[in-house]
Amino acid sequence: MQRPSLIVKKEVTTIGAAALQDGTSLLVVSAPAAYAALVNENEFVSLKGAEAAGITAANDIAQKALVWEHVKDFFALASGTPLHVLLVPQTATGADSTFKDLFDGIAGLATHYGALKTYLQTQGGDIKLVGVAVNPADGVSEADTTSISADLEAAIxxxxxxxxxxFEEHRPVEIILENRKFTGTATAATDLRAKNAGNVMVVSSRDKNRRLALEKDVDENPLIPSAVHYAAVGLALGKAxxxxxxxxxxxxxxPPLFQTKDNLPVEEVEFSGAQSLNAFDKASLDMLHNKGYTFIDRYAGYAGFYFVNDNTCEDATKSNSRLSLNRVANKAARITRATFLNFLKATIQVDGNTGQLLASVVERFKDVITRAITEEMLQHPDPARLPEISSVEINIDPTQNVLSTKKVVINQSIVPTGSVDVIETIISLDNPS
Known part of the structure; x- marks a missing residue:
């Protein structure tokens, strides 16, 4: 007999072209053991707090690893939001197994995986976003790529x-990965959307001026070798x-007035292999976007730099092809679980003749979950919180025989808010005479 449990499932569908700490994040960084020894805390709500715990610009330089840099980028956009930092050991062979080790629990690759899994368990589902950055061991050169490394491709x-x-453990997260040393053409780039990995976003660009400052000092002396090929995963994590x-x-x-620009703290954009954003024409940038890459972009006649989109490594027609759509589904799952745990193992009346659900029980279930999701995601009491969904509909088949199955199946249909990707206007010059 199955142990009493509440099961929440997320269905991936095909679509057309809070009391909850939704932004609580975990930044996982491979770094020297000596750096980890300097850090005495792992949860922060400000850059100042992280610096007091040992994550500093000076330690980045001394240990030749970017940790403070990514934390600084996060808090540049998400000050006051909880950020956890987990430093994992660098691999003996450099960057070519760090990502794979982190997400693969098979024998021989369990060190990083175990550290991440354990940390998420100890946080009890509080972590909503996970960003991952890599620092190759000092002296280890990274292999050339045509878009992504072999390690990253396997890790996606x-x-x-x-x-x-x-998600099955009731701790849904979205994962943002650093795409180091992106090089090559858009045509040759790996199609990330073909990976069918909708829980994963890949970030491939950064601020060129920041990279130059990290790579060498004013006297052209090398500072942090791993900065040569880094991507701004901290910015993406902080923005989300x-x-x-x-x-x-x-x-x-x-929103809601759309009068303030939401641009990134970036001065000049390049990809992580040092190719300038300007080196790619419109067709090439369109192709990279359509292949699922997330990079920093600009808009002619509009000041500032912005992420091109919130792409994940999934077919663009699927409901998990956007980070925002995934986050909506995950939040609804958390609310559903928190709401219905009160009913787990509860005694309910059934129809004496059929063993099926009573109409009053069906309506009670529908009312409770509809109200919970509506109050948190559609009509939040805080007027500053805009709706996060367009509507929610709950359907419960009243013919379910609870006496025989010991289970109630509840179907949720959530209509997400839209995202305007293209605005087309037609301009004509008329002669009024």
């Missing part, structure tokens, strides 16, 4: 599976953590 699928496992779950990390303005 593992990370998606890992996130599905966390700073906005509501249904909002696109690439948005240009801040």
């Amino acid at each position: 699928t593992h990370a998606h599976t890992f996130a599905n496992g966390e 953590a700073s906005i509501q779950v249904n909002q696109n990390i690439g948005r240009l303005t801040v």
Whole structure:
């Protein structure tokens, strides 16, 4: 007999073209053991707090690893939002197994995996977003890529599976991976959407001026070798953590008045292999976007830089092809579990003749979950919180025989809010005479 449990399932569908700490994040970074020894805390709500615990710019330079840099980027956008930092050991062979180790629990690759799994367990589902950055061991050169490393390519699928496992453990997370040393053409780039890994986002660009400052000092002396190929995963993580779950990390303005720009603290954009954003023409950037890459972009005639979109490594027609859509589904799952745990193992009356659910019980279940999701995601009491969904509908088949199955199946249909990707206007010049 199955142990009493509440099961929440998330269905991936095909679509057309809070009391909850929705932004609580975990940044996982491979770093030297000596760096980890300097850090005496792992949860922060400000850059100042992280610095007091040993994550500093000076330690980045001394240990030749980017940790403070990613934390700094996060808090530049999400100050006051909880950020956990987990430092995992660098692999002896450099970067070519760090990602895979982190998400693959098979024998021989369980060290990093165990550390991440254990940390998420200890946090009891509080972590909603996971960002991962890699620092190759000093002196280890990274292999050339045509878009993504072999390690990252293998890890994308593992990370998606890992996130599905966390969902089943009632700790849903979304994962943002650093795409180091992106090089090559858009045509040759690996199609990330073909990976069918909707729980995973891959970030591939950064601020060129920041990279130059990290790579060498004013006298051209080398500072942090791993900075040569880094991508701004901290910015993506911070942007996601700073906005509501249904909002696109690439948005240009801040709702509801749309009068304030929401641009990134970036001066000049390049990809992680040092190719300038300007080196790619419109067709190439469109192709990279359509292949699921997330990078920093600009808009002609509009000041500032913004993420191109909130792409995940999934077919664009699927309901998990956007980070924002996934976050909406995960939040609804958390609310559902918290609401219905009160009913687990509860005594309910059934029809004396059929053993099926009474109409009053059906309506009670529908009312409770509808109200919970509506209050948290559709009509939040805080007027500053905009709706995160368009509607919710609950359906419960009243003919379920609870006496025989010991189970009640509840179907939720949530209509998400939309995201305007293209605005088409037609301009004509008319002669009024």
